[in-house]
Amino acid sequence: MTRPLLSLTNVTVAAGRAATAKPVLDGVSLSLAPREIVGVVGASGSGKTVLSKAVVNWLEPPLTMRSGEVLFEGRDIYALRGADMRILRQRISYVGANPMGALDPTLPVGAQIVEKMRAVVPGTSRRTAERRIIELLDAVRIPSARNRFHDYPAQFSGGMMQRALIVDALVTNPVLLVADNVTQPLDVTVAAQVIRLMKELTTTFDTAVLFVSSSLPVAREACSRILVMDEGRIVEEQSTDDLVERPVYPYTRELIRQTPKIWGETVSTSRHDDQREVVLSLRDASQSYKVRKKTGFGGVNLVRAVRNVAFDIRRGDSFAIVGESGCGKSTLMRLLCRLELPSSGQILCAGRDIATLKGRSLLEFRGKLQMVLQDPFGSLPPRTAVGKMLEGPLRTHGWRVEARIRERVLKVMGEVGLPTELYEQLPLGLSAGQRQRINVARALVLEPEILIMDETLSALDQAEQFKLLDLFEKLQKEYDLTYIFISHDLAMVRKACNRVAVMYLGEVFELADNERLFFDPGHPYTKALLSAMPTLEPRRYRPEECLLEGEPPSPLDIPAGCSFRSRCPQAVDKCSRLQPSLTVRERQDFAACHLVLPPTASGGIGGVGTTVP
Template sequence: MTDKKPVLSIQDLSVAFQTGNGQVTAVDGVSIDVFAGQTVAVVGESGSGKSTTAMAVNRLLPENGRITGGRVLFEDRDLARLSEREMIGIRGAGIGLVPQDPMSNLNPLMRIGDQVAEALEVHGRARGKAAQARAVELLDAVGIPDPQQRANQYPHEFSGGMRQRALIAMGLACKPTLLIADEPTSALDVTMQRRILDQLDQLTAEMGTSVFLITHDLGLAAERADTVAVMYRGEIVEAGDARQILSDPQHEYTKRLLQAAPSLTSVSMVTERAPRQVAEVADLVEVSHLTKRFDIRGKGAPTEFTAVDDISFTIPRGLTVSIVGESGSGKSTTANLVLGLEEPSAGTIRFDGTDTAGLNRKELFAFRRRVQPVFQNPYASLDPRYTVGRSIAEPLKVHREGDKASRRAAVAKLLDQVALPAAMAERYPHELSGGQRQRVAIARALALSPELVVLDEAVSALDVLVQAQILDLLAQLQTELGLSYLFISHDLAVVRMVSHTVHVMKHGAIVESGTPQQIFDSPQDEYTQELLAAIPGADLSA
């Protein structure tokens, strides 16, 4: 490839942000080439500058950010010097984008199918009924079931993974020369992740589409990319052949990333509590024959969809129960039912012996104190008008805990627990990376010292170094405070590390249950075997 011109050539790129404390350099002299048909992955921790680099290529930096040096050549045109009108013609048509956050990048007032069709119409690829029909084809291509009906739904009616798939359909709609994929599968289960990435590989082979992949998943980078560039504090510290870098890293930072990455051979964090003891611990939560049905609206009469189908399980005090499965399997709906955010269609949930369906207003308020959530989406879970400190202190204020001074001290302690500096309390969510926002959400959940924390994909947005810190923190807090966790995740390697009991869900039903050793070492159900086989990078040690 060296004798050909790259499709994208980032040359000595620097990006800075103007803040209240002056100018901060986020990207410092970065150079990366992406050739036709090639996939280049940029890997690094949250805040390393990898997403900023991607945004600079597409000229979508925040208002306080600007390119301060270097060139961004796309098909011999320097994007850094083009007008906004010229960039509009390139975005979508020449350079497709799959952004990181599925909720804030979809219009909540437009049907999904209309949004995909709009991407086609804007660039004159199709119009009217032809655009709508192509939109359905694209939704089908990225694995959305019943795409004809789902195209008529709104974003809030989609799971996080399905929203991400809709964004991928939009990014691929115009068959771009270059696709910038910023954490494109972080919200997806491993089987759907594999299907999406296979689709991207197919486009690369058939059309010469190049992929500029931003990810914190080292296994995914090694499996999917031709070249990996490792970023740290705004600079490329190591770059080269993907497998060679990840099998024989030279830079200390790359070595740290590899050591922190969970795998199916990682040591469990809960081995000090043998699985045989689980049966001897009293149950905090008892779920019995739980069912949840939703009405799905379409252009015709509503149809009924069973999201959770007659499931039963318990959460013992002081232990971690995990639920894994595909996007749309019902695991997040189960979490919402346990939290009391949805009402069961049938069955019961008993918390500390009491049926949660029968709680009056005062009892429900007390229940909310004892059960706290950490949701999947770090971008939507924080009020953009609140400082970090105010967001963390809010539960304390609502439950009338302490005075201003004591709440301020509690905020500082909680920030320290989740590895954030005390000065972060004065910042706003838009000034934080996705990983930093999620740590703030976890700090807020811990503010009231709850008995049960429901973690719905709580570490999926975090790079491996921060993920390791958070998982260590959760394990430490569980030991110290006797916390119970309901851990919802599509990351099987993480689930193996943190769980005492694992339940595998498919189409709303639990198809297999057991200890992590039973589930991962000798899976009995064919679906569980498929999940394990689909893990990115699982074959790299072979």
């Protein structure tokens, strides 16, 4: 038998040296063969990240190795010193889950990776390092690699940044790559490309991968074997297919139960009542930004971030806005919240253009529409007690009676599942799920009509997502809330939303009810998103026929005709000449594609459009 590349035996890690300190890892054993991809899955707090850092000898105080051994190529990595440790750093690489915060924002991406390579591989010339890194940027499919080498981190999308960090990990030709939740912050198409890249690494670079993830469907896509962690222990280990089809441990069965079903179950989210009140209406809303050209003097380019978006959101809707990174979702969110004003078009709330609101009327609008942001850690002030955070919005909106303020805050805390003893406590030490409940409570305390959820669940594991989705459903019934979910998680959208807008390069490409969009999408781009979804079910759409390659065109230089044609597997000559507009498919379902004919042209029954072969 081949000797394992990596072997952990009874590894126990504790938070502190005291004998009474509770283990974070408790007797963990695993092995990894050369060129193998092994997955480690579990909920937040199960010990996955500590395990991934223990493998690369990167435990930081107060974490300490209490017992066990970590053997890499037969050598105990915790016994290595000096030159041996430098060699280890060349042989093992680590990629984390926060691509945008991993590099210095003031230096070009390529220059930073050059410095890393020259530090880890002494004697490498700058010219050699630059040539090697450009080759790797091209190998991980970053477009125009030679030009992007000189760009800054802020000029990279999340997916491109994650691929750049994989390059950062590959510069030393490692034989082991530890990938810690690398797909969690990415949209589905980029995540699918990263998973495919991981598989290619095993053959192209002879690299083994320890793939740590909070998502069982994602691990299934990437790994041949999966280990399940719970409370610091490995509770189950099987081949991927056997684990999904025949789980043994109760926690594994619960993980599978909590994984949203995309096509295998009916969801009660579709609503066809067009008589409900319109609470928000977008009328050809667009947003452009001027950015200075890199060459010349005083010249500017126009970035068209949102282009002629028009739709209505009705009371009681759970409305989703989905699309790849850089499609304009976050810019549209800022327009809806009046954090920015559109460069053209209108956004109406209760029939009034929100751009005209001032003073008291603007404050009232702020009370009606609240936001719950993505980052459960960065969105809460760490030195403010939870109760004070929740009191803030009430005081801003004129509440002055202390007893009423405290009563309202405690009521909302109870509704979102927060214990009352947190009122006087700081948020330090709270889990991501608890912090996100504080954010939800802070948004609800003013009894708003509309809640905008900007990637609210993307930083949480699937167990916490499951709990919060149930909470959102309960709150919607109690408060008659209207939700706007901005997300790249299509499984969450399938479970929670009744209507979906699909965006690409600033435009809405498809607008449809939940059932129609997931079972009969009208646009090739929507099919590509659905084909890339990680799932435990049989796929309805084949990735090899639909999945996209590369990045969307630059918003600085949007091509003529259909902006999707360069990536579309079904593009025809007409796509290069004419820009498609949203075409009615049925009732309130629309798709902006030349391949979709309007119902009157198709002769379909009941107003159903057909797709041109």
